[in-house]
Amino acid sequence: MxxxxxxxxxxxxxxxxxxxxxxxxxxxxxxxxxxxxxxxxxxxxxxxxxxxxxxxxxxxxxxxxxxxxxxxxxxxxxxxxxxxxxxxxxxxxxxxxxxxxxxxxxxxxxxxxxxxxxxxxxxxxxxxxxxxxxxxxxxxxxxxxxxxxxxxxxxxxxxxxxxxxxxxxxxxxxxxxxxxxxxxxxxxxxxxxxxxxxxxxxxxxxxxxxxYVKVPPQGVNRNNMVFITWYALTHSSKRKPGQSLLDVAKESYLPERVEGVKAVYRVMVVFFFALAFWAVWDQCLSEWTLYADKMDRNINLGFTSFTVLPGQLSTINTVFLLLFIPLFNYVIYPWFDKKGLKTTPLRRLGTGLILTALSFVVIGFTHKSIEHGGTPSIWWQVLAFMILSAAEVLVSITGLEYAYTHSPKSMKSTMTGIWFLVVSFGNLITALVNGQIESGGWWARNLRGANYEWFFVAFISVFIIVFMIVSPRMKERNYITDPYVGENEIAANAEKL
The missing domain is CATH 1.20.1250.20 (MFS general substrate transporter like domains)
Known part of the structure; x- marks a missing residue:
């Protein structure tokens, strides 16, 4: 040099x-x-x-x-x-x-x-x-x-x-x-x-x-979902022709935040259908453990054999997830896309709900065998875990992706919190059903034995049918590919504040 x-x-x-x-x-x-x-x-x-x-x-x-x-x-x-x-x-x-x-x-x-x-x-x-x-x-x-x-x-x-x-x-x-x-x-x-x-x-x-980098607290932010929604509801009389209910709040709150809240409610419609998945998923860590205790848990792989403990079966879910995440992302989704059947988030969600119901069909037959004194092989529960894990990739991961891409930057944390609330409400549904069985409620008397699984298969099926009717009519906006819709309106309203 x-x-x-x-x-x-x-x-x-x-x-x-x-x-x-x-x-x-x-x-x-x-x-x-x-x-x-x-x-x-x-x-x-x-x-x-x-x-x-x-x-x-x-x-x-x-x-x-x-x-x-x-x-x-x-x-x-x-x-x-x-x-x-x-x-x-x-x-x-x-x-x-x-x-x-x-x-x-x-x-x-x-x-x-x-x-x-x-x-x-x-x-x-x-x-x-x-x-x-x-x-x-x-x-x-x-x-x-x-x-x-x-x-x-x-x-x-x-x-x-x-x-x-x-x-x-x-x-x-x-x-x-x-x-x-x-x-x-x-x-x-x-x-x-x-x-x-x-x-x-x-x-x-x-x-x-x-x-650690410690981000200090920002204080109460009045431009949040709760305040904006409350204002819109209490000032609905000010709504002009052609305006949505939430647009009323733009006179007192940042217009982009109001648009963000509208996006949250659109995503919540999708989350509503994920409720069916979360009402049953956590049963693989509770109900399925009780069934495993009464099954033949001896595993013979030819070169070795061992007995699986009931609580250890949930490990299978993690194994399948680690296998299925790259399989779906790099093989299955691209294959369907090349065939002209684009794997949109809504299609993934619908397919995931169908697989969720199918996993409970497998558990239903297993429970029925136990109910009649049989000791079915634990491999049946492994099969159910495999189907449910595939459903988890289609529903849970897709739901998180959908929440991120269909909400503005200012609302992404809110959407994550709402996603967790969907998990919470799903478990509340299951807890209420089991509470009825425990207390001997009149309608829960028909949920004894394998009828418990058939109830949830029917429950998910109702969501699937409604989803097939509603999903083609859902309004969507991807904030990653189309982040600037409504800028003129936002700028015009911002000048009034």
Whole structure:
């Protein structure tokens, strides 16, 4: 190189934020604690409290009671991310909320392990764990994105890949280890170990306190969905011809935020149909565990054989998800697109609902065999898990993608919170059905045995039929491909404010 040659500085390589290992480690340990205790929860409740003598006359009511508590627990856990996100954004910031609520989370696990012989104390522990898990849920994933800036945005997708890998790794290990612990060392250790892991998660998170980028709280934002909707409802008399109900709020709120709220309600129509999926998905961690306990769980692979514990079956879901996500994204979707049958989000959702119903058909026949004294092979439940996992890819992942692409930037966090609320309401439906079975309600008397599965097959089928009628008429707007619709109207109205 001559003296006259200009030296071009080497492009600076992006680096991962120093906080990343603490966030990944925290998430893996927390998911271990959450899914570990859930893997044995229903089985423990039935065996310990509701039917400890295994009396056949009490089976239906005991199972329904255990299932009801499990789904109420999940309902609370998934209802609170919306609240936790608002508290963090408005008052505390993400770091403080995650830290303080994690301590509450640890207390809940301590109560579960301590009151393994007392139902009231155990139920209090479940409530406290649900508050902890739900309170931090929306903040933890958002905290990942807060650590990045313009210098390393290109690494964000890789970090989220590791983040979701840690979720699956934590849940997979726990759903193998905790049922084994329960079988050999009893409930105190089986609930105690998840508590230890949650304490470890809190310590890991606290250890990175000097390395986090901490976004301060922004105070109460009046341009939010609740305030805008309330204003529109209470000032509906001001609506002009041709205006939608929410357009009334543009006279007092930022027009782009009003448009964002309108987008949220459009997406919520789609979310309504996902409700059918979430009303049944969590049953694979509750009802299906009870069925597995009465099935032939011996696995013979030729070169080895072993017996699967009931709570370990949910590990199959994680395995299938890890296989199906790349399969659908890189093989199935492109193949259908090349054939001229474009795999739009709405088509994926509809197909996912059909597969969800089919998985319950398989479980229905399995339950019927158990009901008549048979011991069907556990491979039937593996088949049901395979179908349900494919449905999860089509419904859950598609739903999150749809929420992101069909809502403006200012409303994406709100949409995530609403998605979790759909999970919560789905579990509430299942809890109410099991509550009716437990109390012997007149219509629930027909849901005994395999009729339970046929009820949910019919329930999902109603959603499928309505979806097929409504989906062609749904108004859609993709904010990624068409982000600037309505700019003139927004600018004109903004001048009035």
């Amino acid at each position: 001559t003296k006259d040659t200009l030296a071009v500085p080497a492009e600076k390589k992006s680096r991962f934020p120093k906080a990343v290992p603490y966030i990944i480690g925290n998430e893996a340990a927390e998911r271990f604690s959450f899914y570990g205790m859930r893997s044995i929860l229903t089985l423990f409740l039935v065996n310990q409290f509701f039917n400890p003598t295994n009396n056949p006359a009490l089976t239906e009511q005991a199972n329904a009671h255990g299932n009801k508590l499990h789904h109420l627990f999940v309902m609370v856990a998934y209802a609170l991310p919306f609240v936790g996100g608002m508290i963090a954004d408005w008052f505390t910031g993400k770091y403080k909320l995650i830290l303080y609520v994690s301590l509450i989370y640890c207390l809940g696990h301590f109560l579960l392990a301590t009151f393994d012989g007392g139902l009231t104390g155990f139920e209090i522990g479940l409530l406290v764990v649900a508050i902890g898990a739900g309170g931090i849920k929306s903040c933890v994933s958002a905290n990942v994105g807060d650590q990045f800036d313009a210098t390393n945005q290109d690494l964000l997708s890789k970090v989220y890949g590791w983040f979701y890998f840690s979720i699956n790794a934590g849940s997979m290990i726990s759903t193998v280890a905790i049922p084994w612990t329960y079988e050999h060392f009893g409930p105190r250790w089986a609930f105690g170990i998840p508590g230890i892991l949650m304490a470890l998660a809190t310590i890991i998170f606290f250890s990175g306190r000097k390395k």
